Amino acid sequence: MNLLINILTAAVLAGTPLLLGTLGEILTEKSGNMNLGVEGMMFMGAIAGLAGAYYYEQGVVGSGGTPSGIMAAVVALVSSFLVGAFGALIYAFLTITLRANQNVTGLTLTIFGTGFGNFFGEYIGIRAGGYVAVGDNIKTAFGRLNIPVLSDIPILGKLLFNYNWVVYFSILIAVIMAYFFRKTRVGLNLRAVGEDPATADAAGINVTKYRYLATVIGGGICGIGGMYMSMVTTSGVWVHNCVSGYGWLAVALVIFASWHPARALIAALVFGGLTILRLYLKIPGVPMQIYDMLPYLATIVVLIFTSINQSKENVMPKGCGLNYFREER
Amino acid sequence: MSNVSKEHREPLIRMVKRDSISQQKQWMIRAIGLLGALLTGALVILALGQNPIAVYKDMVVGALGTPTVRRETIKIAVPLLITSIGISFAFKMQFWNIGAEGQILMGAIFAGYFAFFHSDWPKVLLVIVMLAAGMIGGGIYGLIPALFKAKWGTNETLFTLMLNYIALAFVKYLQNGPWKDPRTQFPKMSMLDDNARLTKVLGVHWGWILALVLVVLSYIYFTKTKQGYEIAVVGESNNTARYAGINVSKVFIRTMLLSGAMAGIAGMLQVAGSDFTITENTAGGVGFTAITVAWLAKMNSFGMLIVAVFIAVLERGSNKIQTTFKIPASAAEVLTGIILFFMLGCEFFINYKLIVRRRKEAEHESAN
Numbered sequence: 001m002n003l004l005i006n007i008l009t010a011a012v013l014a015g016t017p018l019l020l021g022t023l024g025e026i027l028t029e030k031s032g033n034m035n036l037g038v039e040g041m042m043f044m045g046a047i048a049g050l051a052g053a054y055y056y057e058q059g060v061v062g063s064g065g066t067p068s069g070i071m072a073a074v075v076a077l078v079s080s081f082l083v084g085a086f087g088a089l090i091y092a093f094l095t096i097t098l099r100a101n102q103n104v105t106g107l108t109l110t111i112f113g114t115g116f117g118n119f120f121g122e123y124i125g126i127r128a129g130g131y132v133a134v135g136d137n138i139k140t141a142f143g144r145l146n147i148p149v150l151s152d153i154p155i156l157g158k159l160l161f162n163y164n165w166v167v168y169f170s171i172l173i174a175v176i177m178a179y180f181f182r183k184t185r186v187g188l189n190l191r192a193v194g195e196d197p198a199t200a201d202a203a204g205i206n207v208t209k210y211r212y213l214a215t216v217i218g219g220g221i222c223g224i225g226g227m228y229m230s231m232v233t234t235s236g237v238w239v240h241n242c243v244s245g246y247g248w249l250a251v252a253l254v255i256f257a258s259w260h261p262a263r264a265l266i267a268a269l270v271f272g273g274l275t276i277l278r279l280y281l282k283i284p285g286v287p288m289q290i291y292d293m294l295p296y297l298a299t300i301v302v303l304i305f306t307s308i309n310q311s312k313e314n315v316m317p318k319g320c321g322l323n324y325f326r327e328e329r
Numbered sequence: 330m331s332n333v334s335k336e337h338r339e340p341l342i343r344m345v346k347r348d349s350i351s352q353q354k355q356w357m358i359r360a361i362g363l364l365g366a367l368l369t370g371a372l373v374i375l376a377l378g379q380n381p382i383a384v385y386k387d388m389v390v391g392a393l394g395t396p397t398v399r400r401e402t403i404k405i406a407v408p409l410l411i412t413s414i415g416i417s418f419a420f421k422m423q424f425w426n427i428g429a430e431g432q433i434l435m436g437a438i439f440a441g442y443f444a445f446f447h448s449d450w451p452k453v454l455l456v457i458v459m460l461a462a463g464m465i466g467g468g469i470y471g472l473i474p475a476l477f478k479a480k481w482g483t484n485e486t487l488f489t490l491m492l493n494y495i496a497l498a499f500v501k502y503l504q505n506g507p508w509k510d511p512r513t514q515f516p517k518m519s520m521l522d523d524n525a526r527l528t529k530v531l532g533v534h535w536g537w538i539l540a541l542v543l544v545v546l547s548y549i550y551f552t553k554t555k556q557g558y559e560i561a562v563v564g565e566s567n568n569t570a571r572y573a574g575i576n577v578s579k580v581f582i583r584t585m586l587l588s589g590a591m592a593g594i595a596g597m598l599q600v601a602g603s604d605f606t607i608t609e610n611t612a613g614g615v616g617f618t619a620i621t622v623a624w625l626a627k628m629n630s631f632g633m634l635i636v637a638v639f640i641a642v643l644e645r646g647s648n649k650i651q652t653t654f655k656i657p658a659s660a661a662e663v664l665t666g667i668i669l670f671f672m673l674g675c676e677f678f679i680n681y682k683l684i685v686r687r688r689k690e691a692e693h694e695s696a697n
Contacts, residue, residue: 036486090670094670094673094674097677098673098674098676098677099677099680100673100674100676100677101673103425103486104620104624104673105670105673107427107617107620107621108621108666108669108670108673109666110617111617111618111621111662111665111666111669112662112663112665112666112667112669112670113666114659114662115659115660115661115662115663115664115665115666116662116663116666118657118659118662119657119659119660119662119663122657122659123377123656123657126655126657245494248487248490248491248494251487252487252491255484255487287502287505287506288505289498289499289501289502289505289506290498290502292494292498292501293494293495293498293499296491296492296494296495296498297491297495299487299491300488300491300492303477303483303484303487303488303491304477304481304483307477307481307482307483307484308481327346
């Protein structure tokens, strides 16, 4: 029982960056943009979040104060969102306004973002005299919350009320997005744009505006997922190549979640579990590196399975991957 | 009446598709794009408090200044060029093979098997077997996603990508377990026997000659053979290809086998000609950079030769500026990304013409 609880909590912690990346990409793809740059945007968000918290700390310490953990968290959140959104804005400008190929633009964003993250991570590290690391105050702010009473409930307290704030924040985003797509006019309009931009355009929906907004906000959410990697997973230290494929897993999880924000919760939990399983379930004779293959193998299985079982529902928005030219409809 | 109100709503800038554009003008636009990218890079360098001209100069000197660094630059360019030729095979038929990284590693592992365990064979035989093994390893790894794509239309972008991470984990497994160098505690493989290392021609392993041969061969393949033409048709439209009687599945499978085999060659050359061992950095991002090389060159193999050397200069030069200016070597990736962004943007100005609204024009039109 204890083992199961430990695995579940570790899965939630490992799955949160995947969830954020997946949610960001779902929002993007619902608008008809297939942005393969999630990995890049996560890298950009990762360094932006860390740099934000770090420079906030340096600034406060420099002027003789004590940095507040909450303020640092807010700065990290906002800066990672903005920089992730900036990456998505480059993508949006190239694909929507300049009509570049979505696949190649997304791949370029990944190359650029990976370089961007590692470059500034190392650069700030060199200037800090070795490596970047935030102080204990800020580390605590990204550590697990201690909610009075609730966290002390046996089992449930550990299972539900014992995570860092980003976990709850990302679940909140998932709930809001699920409501947004189903119940609001703007959400329905956005889905129309992703399914059939020409029809949406004829109905008076501003396709360009919707695509830009969804892509940029989606990129920002991916950026927050990156912040989780640098602030929580590596506890506020820049690690070279810290995102290491999580962004790509997120792109695959969008398919696994069949473009539903609520299902993304389950998908992220399962894949989070696969990434940490080796720490908890050791099968004699199976080397650690084989465990490392699990999430990727599972993704392939999911890809194959969904391609064999093509149903009418739960598929990619029809307009996804194609740029919309009004004059060519 | 409605006409008048429409006239007022004409946007400030509108775009018109160009009917045709001269080669000269196309290259002008691309040159301006490249200049814009380098200027953006210069702004970043300036923001870091360095002199952009000094940094760029140091890059070029660091990559081309002396015969030694020139050889290093060519060593970087060879696997990049061969892999991008391989990638262009897949991309020409709109098959998004982003798994070259894994295909390189598989080629390296297959070739490495003979290099590690059969280094007593006669050199010529050993090297030929290693080359063939590298091709088979990379080819099989490229073939797997193609089979699923042909049968069920499985998304190849993510499939090929996931295979990268699996290949990487496999290399780490070999490093820690079966292929670990017994003489050290660290999880790494031993260095290759001299017999398994490639002969140098003019200071660089002979892979560069093979790369040049592949440039010519692939050009001929695409312009003169039926198979090359089939790839182009499949790339235009799967349905058109089917209508023309082309077996699309067969083209997918055959072409991915070739594409992966070429990445496998790059892996073999990297092991036997450059690194002399296999590590998790054997592919080292070449598979991804090669995509940008292929795209920048518009899938033309001679163009890829130029772009690959250019990117190699960037990478080699970035190592230099890391020591001179303490600018991290990841600058190469950032700069490559910026250049590619600009090149992607350029295409728009080649295909479309912008017309700025002028009062005179508007009056002229309303008079009509």
